Amino acid sequence: MINKKQVMESLDMLLVPGVMRSIVKMNLVRNIDISDGKIDITLASTALSPGTQEWLKNKINNIAGGFTGISEVNINVEDAPVKDLNQIGNVVAVMSGKGGVGKSLVASLAAVALTRDGYDVGILDADITGPSIPKMFGIGDRPSGSESGLLPVTSKSGIEIISINLLLPSEDDAVIWRGPLIGSAITQFWEEVLWGKLDYLIVDLPPGTADAPLTVMQQLPVSGIIIVFTPQDLTAMVVRKAVKMVQQMGKPILGVIENMSYLYVPEINKKIELFGKSQAKDMAQAAGAPLLGQLPIDPALAKLCDEGNIERYDSDTYNDFAHNLTEAFSLWQKNSRANEKRR
């Protein structure tokens, strides 16, 4: 006789059209009951159009009815609130305080690293007035959804993405909003998007220490922050403001990353420190967190970002960073679990 786990595994192959993500990962399968050759399945219809619901019911019927010994399949559809379906292991915000240091780049590279490591990852682009994430991943599809929720757009390598730029008529359109509206857009990206089951949700913050980071740190269950900086003194000063904000809000800093550390010029086999001496040690100390990496300026990476192919990036320095990041995350989770046990 077939068991629940086997049914779940089969349903995990069923991708929601448009999203191309499995109904199990989206946490839409609410219940499975098997008894006397009968399977009862409860499916959440949240964020699904009526057409998609019908399509899924047919598919589930075929899959479940195909098991040996099953003579009856009942599919019960219910509208569950997004918050009941979202199971997000860790919300990690990428912050800097300073603009143009590569927050979106680091957020994206971190998501790619965690995805390559086998985790389910999403990116919430909290930069409402200067969103960069969709372009880096080359996605432009409008998110689908219904009155009960919005679905993220899945990238080529399976990262779930929501950004205001996916909702604008044109990617050039300006969002001329004052702070309260920006805050409410971010909370909607949290409360009304069906993220489903994710190991990590990376939040890409805009520059500054105003509405967006305040809303994210106050309204979202942020487990930790990654701080991005570049070598310039001037940048370091502004980034220290962000570090102070994080500390004042009582959030842990998981690590710091120096971006644009240097440029390697192969013709002369030389590293040029374009923006001055590395600030890595000082920043790690100020943040009380490990240095996760020093990324050089890499014209090849800039090109991949412009082409929407950041997921293809590969380099030694990136692999070091990816390794340090996933190591730091698993160490941090081990410590969190140990702390919880101790309580």
Next chain:
Amino acid sequence: MINKKQVMESLDMLLVPGVMRSIVKMNLVRNIDISDGKIDITLASTALSPGTQEWLKNKINNIAGGFTGISEVNINVEDAPVKDLNQIGNVVAVMSGKGGVGKSLVASLAAVALTRDGYDVGILDADITGPSIPKMFGIGDRPSGSESGLLPVTSKSGIEIISINLLLPSEDDAVIWRGPLIGSAITQFWEEVLWGKLDYLIVDLPPGTADAPLTVMQQLPVSGIIIVFTPQDLTAMVVRKAVKMVQQMGKPILGVIENMSYLYVPEINKKIELFGKSQAKDMAQAAGAPLLGQLPIDPALAKLCDEGNIERYDSDTYNDFAHNLTEAFSLWQKNSRANEKRR
């Protein structure tokens, strides 16, 4: 017999202690009457401490009493509102939408260029959460003032500067404010700072199209905008949002500047386009404004900024930019005057 103009010229040598700016430039001399060997001078006490007022009265007494044929000097002190004393020729905002493209750098270099050209220039740092201006100019003095107003801090070459960083206990301190507070800080920098007589007030905007640029464009008499961008496609997309905002707010764009255009490596006598091909033509076209310059990445400039010595910068590309900027400004003013006459 001495005339008003001569008295004014002598008073223009009198610098307010702490600010090191003349009482005439600060527009504190409200009236001069000369008759029968008597000079009556009305001095505004706005933003001056009682001690400074006394010191100035003594000095004015000495200067005016020293003219041949003058036997009596009367100094009348009155508290005039800041708005009556501020005579600002042009408010020019430097904007980008994108962070880290060098808005503060361009704002500062523009101020330096106009100052070298003989204009009186101020900088209003409207980046409340990531203020960079004071560090670039190497100023750290707390602005002086009284209940009736705040005085800007004067840079080495005579540029008047106000920034939130000059008012914080430490330059690293974070300003964790939501939008409305940010807007009100900016309007205070406009309404409660005694700028006096300036030909140009350069406003350095933070990234984004939210509270700060909205407040500046709605509350300040902005005559025009300078747009800064870098070559990356990703940046250009976000900068086009800023251009759209400016156009929607009905403000003229005076010119566009490409920063970080390339890096010149002397060892191989080669320009490396680190962030991709120049976007200069497209951006100038999108903005409907002239290209004022293409600034390379210059490690020497980064160093000067970190040392607080941006006023010492000199390079061929900078001189080209400075020339184009002052040319564009005088052309634009000529056109404005012509348009006014035509009306």
